[in-house]
Amino acid sequence: MLVGCQIGADVKTSAGLPGQAVQEETIPEWEVPESEIWHGDWLIPETSPIIGNIIIYNETEEGFDFEISVENNVPMKSANSSRPITSSNGTSGYAYKDGLVAISDRDTYGCELTFQLGKDRILVRGSEECTDPDLTVDFNHSFSLPEAFVIDEYFVESLKEGKFTPDGYGIGNSIKSITDVLGEPDARIQRNEATYNIYSNMGYGTSIGESLVGLLTVIRPEKLTPADIEELLGEPEQEGLNELEGLYFYYYIIEDEYELYFEFVPEEKTLLRFHLREMKLM
Known part of the structure; x- marks a missing residue:
């Protein structure tokens, strides 16, 4: 169509x-x-x-x-x-x-x-x-492809605050406050029942009718493996094949507030992208 x-x-x-x-x-x-x-x-x-x-x-x-x-x-x-x-x-x-x-x-x-x-x-x-x-x-x-996002030593602590980086925008920020500073996005992507404003490798998502960010995504992370993610965060709560997109996923719960999904290309077992969202959106 x-x-x-x-x-x-x-x-x-x-x-x-x-x-x-x-x-x-x-x-x-x-x-x-x-x-x-x-x-x-x-x-x-x-x-x-x-x-x-x-x-x-x-x-x-x-x-x-x-x-x-x-x-x-x-x-x-x-x-x-x-x-x-x-x-x-x-x-x-x-x-x-x-x-x-x-x-x-x-x-x-x-x-x-x-x-x-x-x-x-x-x-x-x-x-x-x-x-x-x-x-x-x-x-x-x-x-x-945008520049690769590198997971650093601040990543895990930032997740607990609903962010991917200490000084970045996170869940709860308004889309207007982001566009006022960063300008128009590089693209807009529909995914996970939300619209993401994409800036380079990062996306800020809002659900229909919402003005506050409820979801974050990284669309091009560094090429990590499931073993790398387990070393960083331990064993996932769940893992398996996402039949909708044909990707293998790891699922984590962060501080009983956020859900974190890592999606891997099945053939190479390399990280393709990851998402963070509020649990209340479930």
């Missing part, structure tokens, strides 16, 4: 390309990724006027499920607009892997997305059928 919209206009239901000519880009052969794992959260670099992300999950040898979204907060002109507007667009589907390239199923409009995996980035290109000249955003971007 593809959904695009522009502020002040009717909702569009097709893929999003603004209609301008696109300079074709490919990832050079020498840019070899460290691994062929696509799973994870990939962001448009913060230097771009467009914000967006790809979520890739349920990865197998055959392919993966994906969700992709893009938007612009700064008004721009589309091919069909006479005044600057803001637009957003998103879609989800399944892509089949062939080495470092993956191609999505075509949707009902014939739109097909091609993904190319490079070193810490994914390049996306849409077919001609993806064009929508009414919108100011498209899927033709390079999506990168």
